[in-house]
Amino acid sequence: MAKADKKDRRAEYYWSQVKKHGEKYPTFNWPSVEVLLNLVYTYDVVSGHMAQQTSPFGITKAGFSVLMILSRSQSKACKQNEISQLLLVSRANITGLVDSLVRTGLVERTNDPHDRRVNMVRILPKGEKLLEGLLPGYYRHVHDICSVFTAAEKKTLNDLLTRLRNRTGEIKG
Numbered sequence: 001m002a003k004a005d006k007k008d009r010r011a012e013y014y015w016s017q018v019k020k021h022g023e024k025y026p027t028f029n030w031p032s033v034e035v036l037l038n039l040v041y042t043y044d045v046v047s048g049h050m051a052q053q054t055s056p057f058g059i060t061k062a063g064f065s066v067l068m069i070l071s072r073s074q075s076k077a078c079k080q081n082e083i084s085q086l087l088l089v090s091r092a093n094i095t096g097l098v099d100s101l102v103r104t105g106l107v108e109r110t111n112d113p114h115d116r117r118v119n120m121v122r123i124l125p126k127g128e129k130l131l132e133g134l135l136p137g138y139y140r141h142v143h144d145i146c147s148v149f150t151a152a153e154k155k156t157l158n159d160l161l162t163r164l165r166n167r168t169g170e171i172k173g
Contacts, residue, residue, distance in 0.1 A: 011042060039164075044147065053141050057134050058104070062087065062097050064134075067106060070123035071131055077122035079112065105131060 013039050015072040034047065054064045069086050070076055078086075082093040098121055101107040106127035112118035146154060 004155075008045070014041070014165060035164075049145070050138075050141070054134065057130055059106075059130065059134075063101055063106070066097060066101060066121070067127050067131055070107065070121060071128060076128075078119050080109070080121050082120040083121060101127070151162050 006015065015034075015084050018033060018037065022030065022033060025112075035036050051061045054061060059067070063089050064082055069083055070078060080098060081095060083098070098107065098109060098119075101121075102109055104126075106124060108122050108124055112120050149157065
């Protein structure tokens with residue numbers, strides 16, 4: 001187990017309690033459970049830390065993700081349902097998320113000229129300007145976080161995570 005933040009008691013709790021209670025089940029495999037606990041715990045810590053990078057710009061992680069998707073799109077616009085499919089964060093309420101970005105003047109929503117039932121979302125200059133101000137520090141921060149790994153370790157970790165994600169998609173219910 002990696003060293004945890006003194007204020008964050010999750011590692012101590014999960015590593016002691018889950019292992020102790022899980023051992024009563026014949027299918028319990030501590031190394032597998034430990035991998036998933038570490039993955040989820042690390043995601044939560046890193047995600048929260050990265051949210052601190054976007055919050056001074058008045059934007060959530062989900063809003064940041066939408067702006068990044070739109071800014072990387074060739075036309076600077078996407079169908080709203082496509083954005084929902086591409087988000088790396090919760091897709092629970094894409095309409096509410098886009099509404100909040102519209103209210104702040106970062107994006108606009110229009111009807112698709114080919115299908116009026118479809119909403120298009122386009123990044124506005126204010127959204128592009130926000131990203132231009134945010135991204136240099138954001139990418140520097142991402143690099144700083146990952147600087148504990150060598151290039152070879154980053155490749156190995158990426159390969160392992162891809163295998164885990166693919167295996168998860170193969171397993172039925």
